[in-house]
Amino acid sequence: MPSYKLIYFGVRGRGELIRLAFAASGQTFEEDTITFADWPELKQKMPTGQLPVLEIDGKQLSQSLAIARYLGREFGLAGKTNMDQCLVDQVIDTAGDCLTEYVKSHFESDETKKAELRKTLVETTIPKFAKIFTTFLENSGGKNGFFVGSELTLADLACHEAFTDFLQLNADALKDYPQLAANRQKVEENENVKRYLAKRKESPI
Numbered sequence: 001m002p003s004y005k006l007i008y009f010g011v012r013g014r015g016e017l018i019r020l021a022f023a024a025s026g027q028t029f030e031e032d033t034i035t036f037a038d039w040p041e042l043k044q045k046m047p048t049g050q051l052p053v054l055e056i057d058g059k060q061l062s063q064s065l066a067i068a069r070y071l072g073r074e075f076g077l078a079g080k081t082n083m084d085q086c087l088v089d090q091v092i093d094t095a096g097d098c099l100t101e102y103v104k105s106h107f108e109s110d111e112t113k114k115a116e117l118r119k120t121l122v123e124t125t126i127p128k129f130a131k132i133f134t135t136f137l138e139n140s141g142g143k144n145g146f147f148v149g150s151e152l153t154l155a156d157l158a159c160h161e162a163f164t165d166f167l168q169l170n171a172d173a174l175k176d177y178p179q180l181a182a183n184r185q186k187v188e189e190n191e192n193v194k195r196y197l198a199k200r201k202e203s204p205i
């Protein structure tokens with residue numbers, strides 16, 4: 001078994017799909033949580049000058065989604081066929097788009113602009129993504145409430161993570177999307193994920 005070390009900040013952010021992939025697979029990994037005070041020095045030593053970085057037996061991998069997909073393939077969460085992998089990937093990349101939108105408001109320092117960005121997120125962006133994910137759920141041929149195949153994949157984990165952000169802005173964000181709400185529940189019923197979520201610290205991002 002290789003040794004895994006995830007280097008990231010103490011937030012969910014772009015590290016969380018990686019953590020969820022480890023958690024769902026019951027795989028152990030070490031976490032090196034970087035403080036913002038320590039970051040400028042460490043930044044120089046990271047391949048892209050950004051985090052997350054996953055070290056596998058000391059080899060450094062960058063780019064959160066490349067890392068998540070690698071782990072997905074290692075742990076059987078990536079989809080079984082080439083087509084299934086693409087169906088999983090379209091959900092992962094859409095969840096990445098969700099995060100990109102969410103962080104715009106999160107890191108906005110002007111309170112008036114922040115409120116405007118949040119209003120757009122709640123009224124327009126979140127419903128738009130909820131519809132896209134629902135279409136994926138309907139069209140990807142998944143069974144048992146999962147996006148792809150008949151078991152949990154990175155697609156389910158990525159959508160769960162995107163809505164962890166969105167539900168903080170609007171607790172009713174899934175009210176009109178029953179298939180998505182049911183998919184979220186399926187993820188949370190996974191015993192490994194349930195254990196992980198029960199211990200996870202609250203984080204705004």
Ligand SMILES: N[C@@H](CCC(=O)N[C@@H](CS)C(=O)NCC(=O)O)C(=O)O
Pocket residue numbers: 013014043049050051052062063064065
């Ligand atoms: N495309 C990269 C983006 C990585 C990224 O934006 N990392 C941010 C944290 S989420 C970071 O390292 N920020 C600190 C910096 O750029 O100095 C990925 O998905 O890993």
